Amino acid sequence: MSSRSVITGARRLVVKVGSSSLTGVDGGIDHGRLVALANALAHHHLGGAQIVLVSSGAIAAGLHPLSLRTRPHELALQQAAASVGQGALLASYTQAFGRHDVTVGQVLLTADDVTRRSHYANARNTLERLLELRVMPIVNENDTVATSEIRFGDNDRLAALVAHLVDADALVLLSDVDALYDGPPSRPGSKRIPLVTGPADLEGVEIGGSGSLVGTGGMTTKIEAARIATEAGVATVVTAAALVRPVLAGDDVGTLFTPVGVRGRSRRLWLRHATTARGRLLVDAGAVAALTQRNTSLLPAGVVGVEGSFLDGDPVDVCGPDGVPVARGLVNYGSAELPPLLGRSTKELAAALGPEYEREVIHRDHLVIL
Structure with a gap:
């Protein structure tokens, strides 16, 4: 059996897309990219899979209306951009998925929401009910109210924790890089790493950070997210947003991180990874x-x-x-x-x-x- 069957056979998937995969050269949301992603996920959803989409882009969507050229460093300005952009981002998703008669629902989380016992259970129950109703949850960090003390830090980590929260079979992390390489992808001779079965497979690998003007993550955060997910028994693939259809079809693209732990819900994983x-x-x-x-x-x-x-x-x-x-x-x-x-x-x-x-x-x- 192919190792990629863990993706094609997944009953429940969490898919995360980064800001850099949704934005154009002007830093705003590229609706062509967003529609292409929605088309691919809607096709998989209509095939019977349950999908939770963790989407960055709220702050990026608010940059143009606020005449900002890049992601601001000031927390209050980030929150303002998120406030302006979140509604626009959801409206774009609603329209794009609506063409396939797929209903979406917004779920905004902060780390504080999911570490306190009652809030954790409420977040889990809300996501479960949406999936039962064949609604595709679109999850993002609640950047409009999150402070530096109660932030997840990046949506890669949030996606890994959501995959654990909903007991997903697999996690797909989409970015602007098609896979993990053993060196900088731009360097001649760097080779794609198709499979990671444990930490030993990453020894000697040069890992960089984010080069995006709007994103907060990078390959470092994706590897950390893959570690969180695979420790919870969730297979993880890192690839480019443009390759979402091939990866969902089980093609040998991106980098697959195989599970090293046993699946099963536990707030302790959230407590370890989602709190400061x-x-x-x-x-x-x-x-x-x-x-x-x-x-x-x-x-x-x-x-x-x-x-x-x-x-x-x-x-x-x-x-x-x-x-x-x-x-x-x-x-x-x-x-x-x-x-x-x-x-x-x-x-x-x-x-x-x-x-x-x-x-x-x-x-x-x-x-x-x-």
Whole structure:
């Protein structure tokens, strides 16, 4: 059986397209490119597959109306461009897919939305119901409200996490480069890498960043996204947007990353890859052993210090005596509330302060070992 059958036989696919694949020479949305992508995905959708499209381009779509030549660096200006561009981008997709009688629905996410327990479940349930209704979800980061502290960073990583969230069979990352090469693609003699089965296949490979004026990613982010997805058991292909039809047909194009992990939903993967720590908890050696060897919750008795400012429910890093993070979790106390509790047992705290203090600093269900 061909290794590409994992793509052609996929019941559920996540497809990500980058800004550079949707924009023209003026930096605005190239509707010809967008329609070509929609035509290919609609054909596959009508063949029975379920597709989630993770699309960049909201900020790019807002550049021209705001008379901006390149993607702005200022966060507030990025948010303004996204606000202007998101509606225009969705309207273009609605029209393009509508020609095939395919209904699309917009889903905007922030990292904060999908790390908190109730929000994570809500995002998953929304996507599942849209797919059940044969609606194609179009997902993007909610750039209009996301701050630097709650951003995914790039839509490659977002796509990998969405593939995990919806238990996809495969992930296709589309950009302006047709594959991963063993050197710069423009360098004579550089060869396409058709298959990656593990980290050893990438040893000695020169990997560059983004060369686009509108994008935020590059081959580095795609390899990282492929690592996240394949660890979750999701096969991943990296190729050019122009090759979307051949890749969906199982042709030997792009670079295929084969799964190295087992499929199955777990918020821990989101906690590991979608969050940025708002602070640090310093713990003793006994707490490190309990967390890493016995899979326990983190109790106040094992915490010796608090760094940073954070609220109840925020992600924090748990660091051992050497200061190296050993875990990340969603904390049950704010940074201002924690110091008087450190080093004390939960029973002692309950007796002194009330039964509501007989709880973990981080419950093991909300903690991932790093």
